[in-house]
Amino acid sequence: MKSKKRTTIYDIAEKLNIAASSVSRALSNSNHVNEATKKLVLKTAAELNYKRNTLASNLRKGKSKTIGVVVPFINQNFFSNVIAGIEEASYQKGYNLIICQSNELQSKEIKCVNTLINQHVDCIVISLSVDSSDHQHLQNVIDNGIELIQFDRVADELETLKVINDNEQASFEAVSHMIEQGYKRIALLEGPQNLQIFRQRKVGYLNALKKYDMPILDELIIENAWTKELGANATRKLLNLPEPPDAIFASTSDFSALGVLEVASVMGIKVPSQLGICGYSNEAFTEITSPSITTIDQFSVYMGKTVANLYFQEMENKDETEVVPKIISIKPKLLIRSSTQRKTV
Amino acid sequence: MKSKKRTTIYDIAEKLNIAASSVSRALSNSNHVNEATKKLVLKTAAELNYKRNTLASNLRKGKSKTIGVVVPFINQNFFSNVIAGIEEASYQKGYNLIICQSNELQSKEIKCVNTLINQHVDCIVISLSVDSSDHQHLQNVIDNGIELIQFDRVADELETLKVINDNEQASFEAVSHMIEQGYKRIALLEGPQNLQIFRQRKVGYLNALKKYDMPILDELIIENAWTKELGANATRKLLNLPEPPDAIFASTSDFSALGVLEVASVMGIKVPSQLGICGYSNEAFTEITSPSITTIDQFSVYMGKTVANLYFQEMENKDETEVVPKIISIKPKLLIRSSTQRKTV
DNA sequence: CTGAAAGCGCTTACAG
DNA sequence: CTGAAAGCGCTTACAG
Numbered sequence: 001m002k003s004k005k006r007t008t009i010y011d012i013a014e015k016l017n018i019a020a021s022s023v024s025r026a027l028s029n030s031n032h033v034n035e036a037t038k039k040l041v042l043k044t045a046a047e048l049n050y051k052r053n054t055l056a057s058n059l060r061k062g063k064s065k066t067i068g069v070v071v072p073f074i075n076q077n078f079f080s081n082v083i084a085g086i087e088e089a090s091y092q093k094g095y096n097l098i099i100c101q102s103n104e105l106q107s108k109e110i111k112c113v114n115t116l117i118n119q120h121v122d123c124i125v126i127s128l129s130v131d132s133s134d135h136q137h138l139q140n141v142i143d144n145g146i147e148l149i150q151f152d153r154v155a156d157e158l159e160t161l162k163v164i165n166d167n168e169q170a171s172f173e174a175v176s177h178m179i180e181q182g183y184k185r186i187a188l189l190e191g192p193q194n195l196q197i198f199r200q201r202k203v204g205y206l207n208a209l210k211k212y213d214m215p216i217l218d219e220l221i222i223e224n225a226w227t228k229e230l231g232a233n234a235t236r237k238l239l240n241l242p243e244p245p246d247a248i249f250a251s252t253s254d255f256s257a258l259g260v261l262e263v264a265s266v267m268g269i270k271v272p273s274q275l276g277i278c279g280y281s282n283e284a285f286t287e288i289t290s291p292s293i294t295t296i297d298q299f300s301v302y303m304g305k306t307v308a309n310l311y312f313q314e315m316e317n318k319d320e321t322e323v324v325p326k327i328i329s330i331k332p333k334l335l336i337r338s339s340t341q342r343k344t345v
Numbered sequence: 346m347k348s349k350k351r352t353t354i355y356d357i358a359e360k361l362n363i364a365a366s367s368v369s370r371a372l373s374n375s376n377h378v379n380e381a382t383k384k385l386v387l388k389t390a391a392e393l394n395y396k397r398n399t400l401a402s403n404l405r406k407g408k409s410k411t412i413g414v415v416v417p418f419i420n421q422n423f424f425s426n427v428i429a430g431i432e433e434a435s436y437q438k439g440y441n442l443i444i445c446q447s448n449e450l451q452s453k454e455i456k457c458v459n460t461l462i463n464q465h466v467d468c469i470v471i472s473l474s475v476d477s478s479d480h481q482h483l484q485n486v487i488d489n490g491i492e493l494i495q496f497d498r499v500a501d502e503l504e505t506l507k508v509i510n511d512n513e514q515a516s517f518e519a520v521s522h523m524i525e526q527g528y529k530r531i532a533l534l535e536g537p538q539n540l541q542i543f544r545q546r547k548v549g550y551l552n553a554l555k556k557y558d559m560p561i562l563d564e565l566i567i568e569n570a571w572t573k574e575l576g577a578n579a580t581r582k583l584l585n586l587p588e589p590p591d592a593i594f595a596s597t598s599d600f601s602a603l604g605v606l607e608v609a610s611v612m613g614i615k616v617p618s619q620l621g622i623c624g625y626s627n628e629a630f631t632e633i634t635s636p637s638i639t640t641i642d643q644f645s646v647y648m649g650k651t652v653a654n655l656y657f658q659e660m661e662n663k664d665e666t667e668v669v670p671k672i673i674s675i676k677p678k679l680l681i682r683s684s685t686q687r688k689t690v
Numbered sequence: 691c692t693g694a695a696a697g698c699g700c701t702t703a704c705a706g
Numbered sequence: 707c708t709g710a711a712a713g714c715g716c717t718t719a720c721a722g
Contacts, residue, residue, distance in 0.1 A: 006489065008699055019709045024701060034707055051489060054463045055404045056699035059714050064400065066443075075429040075646070080420040087419060087446055096464060098411075099444050101432055118399045119441065144351065144396060258633065285630040288603065301420070353715055364693045369717060379691055401715035404698050 007050040015044055027052065058120070066096045067311065068116030070126040072104045077283050078300050079127065082151065085304020086125065093312055095122075102129040110137045116146075123147040123311045128155060130192050130226075147314065151307050152298075156196050161314065162327045163307045167197050170296045170332040171204025172211075174278050175249055177294075177334060179212045181343055183247035183276045186214075187238050189225035189260070191252035198226075201251040201280070220245050226252035231259030239267060239275075247276030247340070254279035254286050257293050261339070277339040291338030298332050306330065352395040360389055372397065403465070411441045412656065413461030415471040417449045422628050423645050424472065427496065430649020431470065438657055440467075447474040455482045461491075468492040468656045473500060475537050475571075492659065496652050497643075501541050506659060507672045508652045512542050515641045515677040516549025517556075519623050520594055522639075522679060524557045526687055528592035528621045531559075532583050534570035534605070536597035543571075546596040546625070565590050571597035576604030584612060584620075592621030592685070599624035599631050602638050606684070622684040636683030643677050651675065 009023040016023070018037065025033040026041035027050075044050075058064045067090055071079040087097055098119060100112035109129045116124050117140065124141050127150070135155045141148045142160070151163040178186050188205045191198030202221075209216055219241060225234035231250055238245055250257035257279030261271060269275050271291055279286055282297040306328055354372070358365040363382065370378040371386035372395075389395075403409045412435055416424040432442055443464060445457035454474045461469050462485065469486050472495070480500045486493045487505070496508040523531055533550045536543030547566075554561055564586060570579035576595055583590050595602035602624030606616060614620050616636055624631055627642040651673055 006699095010699080020699090021701075021710080022708060024699095025708090028701080032707065037707085049485075049488065051459070051462050053404070053465055053699050055400055055409065055465050056714090057701075059398070059400045059404055059716090060699080060701045062714070073429065074419075074432060075422070075425040077420070080425040083444070084418065084420040084446065087444065091445070096443050096445075096460065098441050099428070099432065100436070100441075101429065114396075115441065117396050120398055120400050140394075143394065285633055288630055289633055290635045351715095355715080365715090366694080366717075367692060369715095370692090373717080377691065382691085398715050401698090402717075404700090405715080405717045407698070 006053070007045075007048040008053070009050075011048060012041060012044050012050060015048070016040060063122050064120045065094060066098055066119065066121045067308070068098045068100070068112075068119065068121035068124045070100045070102055070109060070112045070116070070124065072102050072127065072129050074099060074101050078152075078281050078298065081300035082127075082304035082307070085301040085306075086308045087304075088301075089305045089308035089312075093308075095308075104129045104131065106132045106134070113137045113141060117141060117144050121146060123149060125149045125151065125307055125311075127151050128153040128195065130195060133194055147311060149307055149311060151303060153195050153197055159326070161310055163303055163310060164327065164329050165197075165298050165303075165332045166329050167200035167332075168204040168207070170280075170334065171201040171249075171251055172208045173204075173334045174280075174294070174296060175205050175208035176211070177336060178247050178249065178276050178278060178340055179208065179214065181272075181276060181340055183340075184214075185217065185220060185243065185245040186247040186249055186276075187220040187222065187245035189222050189231055189234050189248060189250045189252055189256050191226040192224055198252065205249060205251065225250070226256055228255040228259040228262075231256030232263045233259075235260045235263040239263070239269065246274065247278075249278045251280055254281045254283040254293065254295055257295065257339075258285065258289065261289060261293065272339050272342045276342070282335060286335075286337070289339075294337045294340040295335050296332045297335055299330055303330055351398070352390075352393040353398070354395075356393060357386060357389050357395060360393070361385060408467050409465045410439060411443055411464065411466045412653070413443045413445070413464065413466035413469045415445045415447055415454060415457045415461070415469065417447050417472065417474050419444060419446050423497075423626055423643065426645035427472075427649035427652070430646040430651075431653045432649075433646075434650045434653035434657075438653075440653075449474045449476065451477045451479070458482045458486060462486060462489050466491060468494060470494045470496065470652055470656075472496050473498040473540065475540060478539055492656060494652055494656060496648060498540050498542055504671070506655055508648055508655060509672065509674050510542075510643050510648075510677045511674050512545035512677075513549040513552070515625075515679065516546040516594075516596055517553045518549075518679045519625075519639070519641060520550050520553035521556070522681060523592050523594065523621050523623060523685055524553065524559065526592075526617075526621060526685055528685075529559075530562065530565060530588065530590040531592040531594055531621075532565040532567065532590035534567050534576055534579050534593060534595045534597055534601050536571040537569055543597065550594060550596065570595070571601055573600040573604040573607075576601030577608045578604075580605045580608040584608070584614065591619065592623075594623045596625055599626045599628040599638065599640055601625075602640070602684075603630065603634065606634060606638065617684050617687045621687065627680060631680075631682070634684075639682045639685040640680050641677045642680055644675055648675055 009020045013020040013023045026038040102109035149161040154162050222234040248260050279293050279295040282295045286293040286295045354365045354368040358368045371383040447454035494506040499507050567579040570576050593605050624638050624640040627640045631638040631640045
């Protein structure tokens with residue numbers, strides 16, 4: 001099968017005894033072509049099972065109608081939801097997606113970005129890997145004339161289009177809620193502080209404590225507890241403290257919160273009466289644990305659509321004077337569930 | 346930035362005063378080129394920030410080093426895991442992925458496939474949408490000389506490479522296990538029977554009943570209960586029967602099984618003592634529900650890797666006489682958890 | 691080992 | 707409205 005020769009515009013032109021350029025015009029629905037020939041070309045194209053070679057078309061036109069996406073892992077709920085959103089919006093505009101995963105490694109992230117540059121994608125959408133520190137490869141994208149959009153895990157210092165959550169505000173609200181539920185010693189599981197999102201979440205936590213005149217207790221702030229295992233380890237450590245916390249804000253992820261819940265359950269500590277738990281991201285499972293876990297919804301599918309549409313707007317406004325907002329911040333929503341509700345309303 | 350002109354092999358050739366063909370050879374590491382010139386070219390390429398235009402290269406070579414993937418939804422655990430597996434294996438071989446989602450609609454599936462054909466992908470990997478009945482678009486892929494690989498939800502009559510699960514066997518084992526746990530009236534939630542996988546799972550169910558000389562009770566077989574909501578509806582209906590079932594095999598998915606569990610929980614029916622529940626797919630949440638749900642692991646990431654590697658093998662053996670197996674069946678694994686264990690071992 | 695030339699399949703100014 | 711021609715950036719037989 002591989003050897004089968006595909007139909008080209010020349011085959012159609014030859015059969016109809018017209019010029020290839022006319023065929024091309026007819027196929028791209030130009031209005032500089034006679035209606036009759038247009039119909040004839042379309043009919044013949046269908047008969048010969050013609051498929052436009054997008055590669056050739058793109059090469060000629062100097063654009064690929066392709067968006068490259070780089071995420072840490074495709075099979076993590078948050079990212080797969082964002083990708084689904086990007087796909088939906090892109091599909092409507094006739095754009096394709098090339099997807100790469102960085103596996104949370106900057107080294108692989110760099111390779112992915114280079115591949116996408118080679119592919120001549122029109123736009124690269126990226127959420128940084130956790131160990132991403134140097135951003136030369138992102139600068140490289142810009143230098144190659146490719147639109148760069150960062151989302152969620154962004155490098156703040158790079159002036160690019162960005163779609164982010166208001167992490168600080170969400171975090172502030174979550175901790176405020178816990179304080180209002182009467183929790184006095186609220187621990188923070190924080191993520192790698194080289195990522196801005198995790199720094200912002202910490203700030204939100206600190207601001208909430210400040211607002212309610214509560215002391216900042218260093219022993220209740222645990223670094224780098226952003227997976228289920230690390231969350232569980234941190235919880236063991238915290239709950240064995242002379243003065244253990246009465247609530248834990250797993251600011252890094254719901255996976256971390258799940259680790260907290262499991263350890264509490266094993267240790268026979270009751271949630272939410274003895275220990276409040278709040279996660280981050282609204283993973284599907286947070287609704288079905290017992291008790292259900294309070295968390296923060298990031299509207300991930302919507303975030304994906306927003307990313308794609310931001311690119312399309314930017315393209316349309318390229319030559320206009322109107323200024324498009326460069327950073328879109330989506331307000332996340334605190335979902336109060338059982339794991340933090342000990343006051344009956 | 347968009348206007349920036351990229352460096353081409355001609356820029357390098359001009360600067361070094363050699364032919365473009367030599368530059369091309371040097372860059373593709375041909376051994377028909379002097380070591381000294383090769384080094385010089387590489388150095389200059391780096392200086393000028395040269396990036397090969399893959400579009401042009403692929404157009405000339407007549408292949409794209411791209412695999413197109415069509416799945417119902419990117420953001421469903423099973424599919425995102427398969428995609429992650431495909432990505433990993435493809436990345437190692439220098440292949441890119443273009444991802445589309447059919448949204449379970451044959452109409453969109455057809456458009457996706459056509460887009461991928463236009464993109465001149467080398468291979469299309471597909472898992473059919475639920476309402477896929479006619480398969481002309483898949484035949485079209487083959488007719489266009491593109492390798493077609495089906496996985497999981499396959500059209501049996503099409504002679505293509507396939508990677509599947511042994512659904513019948515897995516289903517048989519699951520039901521046998523439930524029978525051995527003493528369940529007497531085991532209901533089946535079945536999926537749309539136009540999909541082979543759901544037919545196979547039904548056969549496995551029936552075979553298990555037959556083996557243990559148990560009657561087939563038509564009122565316990567519920568059609569089309571393959572989402573959480575449909576699973577819940579079916580459960581309400583079943584549990585209100587004069588003679589309700591004492592176990593439910595949600596052969597369609599874990600989501601369906603979750604619907605069963607929630608209804609049982611609302612109705613105050615104890616799992617597993619009064620009602621046994623078994624799902625399908627090993628979604629992450631099945632481990633953390635209370636009780637945890639017995640299910641079947643499909644090894645989804647491995648399945649993805651297998652798909653990609655099958656393609657690469659097929660390519661390598663194209664001109665050899667050796668025959669590559671056309672259908673790879675992965676044996677799924679029954680994971681026995683709390684929701685079906687009422688005998689203490 | 692190197693160069694000149696053709697060609698992958700398309701699009702688009704340029705003439706008419 | 708239509709055609710002839712150039713060119714997108716690369717690769718690869720063909721000569722030498």
